[in-house]
Structure formats: structure tokens, C-alpha cells
Amino acid sequence: MKAHILIVILILTVACGIGTEVSAQGLAKRLVGAWRLVSTEQRLSDGTSRPSPLYGPNGVGYLIYSASGRMCAVLTDPSRARWKSEESPTEAELRSTFEHFVAYCGRYEVNEEQGYVVHHVDIDLVPNSVGTELKRHVSLEGNRLNLRPMEPLAKGVVEYTLTWERVDGFALGTTNR
Numbered sequence: 036m037k038a039h040i041l042i043v044i045l046i047l048t049v050a051c052g053i054g055t056e057v058s059a060q061g062l063a064k065r066l067v068g069a070w071r072l073v074s075t076e077q078r079l080s081d082g083t084s085r086p087s088p089l090y091g092p093n094g095v096g097y098l099i100y101s102a103s104g105r106m107c108a109v110l111t112d113p114s115r116a117r118w119k120s121e122e123s124p125t126e127a128e129l130r131s132t133f134e135h136f137v138a139y140c141g142r143y144e145v146n147e148e149q150g151y152v153v154h155h156v157d158i159d160l161v162p163n164s165v166g167t168e169l170k171r172h173v174s175l176e177g178n179r180l181n182l183r184p185m186e187p188l189a190k191g192v193v194e195y196t197l198t199w200e201r202v203d204g205f206a207l208g209t210t211n212r
Contacts, residue, residue, distance in 0.1 A: 098180075
């Protein structure tokens with residue numbers, strides 16, 4: 036009888052996720068690798084949703100977490116207009132590039148207990164962002180990583196989710212196309 040009760044408790048524990056949390060080191064290990072941006076979704080206060088205006092509906096990007104605690108992120112809107120001249124882009128072309136491109140690198144730390152990662156920005160396209168911290172809720176589902184920024188969101192945005200997919204083989208050190 037005691038064995039049956041223990042089995043039921045074990046099944047309920049696993050089914051409910053009780054006691055199965057990955058340690059901070061475990062989550063950090065699971066983050067290590069390269070991730071390709073799949074989608075961005077902003078849920079608005081009026082109940083509607085939209086892709087990020089920065090990256091558009093087909094945004095592209097990569098996010099890399101190293102085992103040594105470093106990270107890099109690059110995201111852009113692929114529909115940005117091409118420059119008429121690579122040697123001398125116009126002011127409007129430069130502004131469009133700047134407004135629809137995000138790139139930063141730095142250290143990262145994981146807080147498994149509270150379910151977030153903090154990116155400590157050491158390098159950024161925007162000089163004023165160097166030295167800042169970007170806090171994101173983290174959830175991993177199979178080969179998908181969801182990050183939800185926690186800092187103040189744009190006016191009218193109540194939730195923002197960036198979904199990433201692991202780039203095959205990167206964490207194992209194999210080559211990838």
C-alpha cells in the first residue's frame with residue numbers, strides 16, 4: 036500500500052512539475068547555443084496583437100549564449116529598403132537602418148527560481164544602452180525558447196514575446212549550413 040501511495044505521489048509530482056525544476060546551472064546549460072528568431076508578438080492593451088514594429092512580420096535574428104556566460108543578439112527587419120549607394124547612404128537610409136536593427140553583446144546570468152535571464156549589455160549599437168541590464172522571462176519548450184522582456188514596454192503593449200528556435204548542432208560544436 037505504501038508503495039502505491041509513493042508511486043501516485045511521484046506521478047503527481049512529475050505531472051505537476053513539482054520538484055522537477057532545472058537548477059540555474061541546468062537552465063543556463065540549456066540556453067547555451069545559437070537560436071534563430073522565429074517570431075515576435077506584442078499583445079496590446081486593447082486585446083489585439085501584432086508583430087514587433089521594429090522587425091516587422093518577418094523579422095530575422097540570432098541570439099547566442101556561450102557556456103562562459105557571454106551572449107550576443109542581432110535582430111532586424113529584412114524588408115528595410117536597400118541603400119541606393121553603399122558608399123554614401125542618405126540620411127533617411129541610415130535612419131531606417133538604425134531604427135530597424137538591434138545588436139548587443141555582454142554577460143548574462145540566469146535566475147531559475149524566478150524564471151528570468153538578465154543580459155548585462157557591454158556593447159550595443161546604441162551607445163546609451165551600454166551598461167544597462169535587460170531582464171527577460173524565460174521558458175523553454177523542446178527546441179523553442181521564449182523570451183518576454185520585463186522592462187517597461189512601449190505604450191499600449193502589455194506583453195511582448197520573442198520566440199527563438201535552436202540552430203541544429205550549434206551547441207554540440209558541429210557545423211551548420
